Amino acid sequence: xxxxxxxxxxxxxxxxxxxxxxxxxxxxxxxxxxxxxxxxxxxxxxxxxxxxxxxxxxxxxxxxxxxxxxxxxxxxxxxxxxxxxxxxxxxxxxxxxx
Numbered sequence: 001x002x003x004x005x006x007x008x009x010x011x012x013x014x015x016x017x018x019x020x021x022x023x024x025x026x027x028x029x030x031x032x033x034x035x036x037x038x039x040x041x042x043x044x045x046x047x048x049x050x051x052x053x054x055x056x057x058x059x060x061x062x063x064x065x066x067x068x069x070x071x072x073x074x075x076x077x078x079x080x081x082x083x084x085x086x087x088x089x090x091x092x093x094x095x096x097x098x
Contacts, residue, residue, distance in 0.1 A: 008050050009073040012041040016066040025060045025068070036083075044078075 012029065016022040016039075029035070032053050033043030045053060057068050073081075 006046065007044050007075075008047055009075065009078050010043050010045070010050070011071040011073060012043060012068065013071070014039050014061075014066070014068040016061065016068075018062070018065065021060055021062060021066065025057065028056055028060060 012033075014022075014025060016025060026035075029041045029043075032045065032049075033041045036042055043050075043053065054070070061068055
């Protein structure tokens with residue numbers, strides 16, 4: 001019997017042309033993870049939290065105009081992430097998603 005992973009890692013990238021929706025998505029995502037670039041976040045969530053995040057994204061975005069991509073990472077790949085240049089000094093431990 002396989003168990004579900006305790007946490008799921010995702011890199012979220014988005015392209016939203018509407019300022020209002022983009023700002024709303026940005027503010028919502030700040031509560032879920034690390035804001036690493038203008039339109040890129042990294043999140044570490046339990047499976048149910050990830051479902052909730054996807055539901056929140058779908059409520060905000062317009063599927064006919066917007067694009068949001070969630071790239072999966074496993075824990076081994078997260079440990080190999082390389083950051084060059086200006087790096088924000090946040091960690092996943094800085095967030096508590098309720």
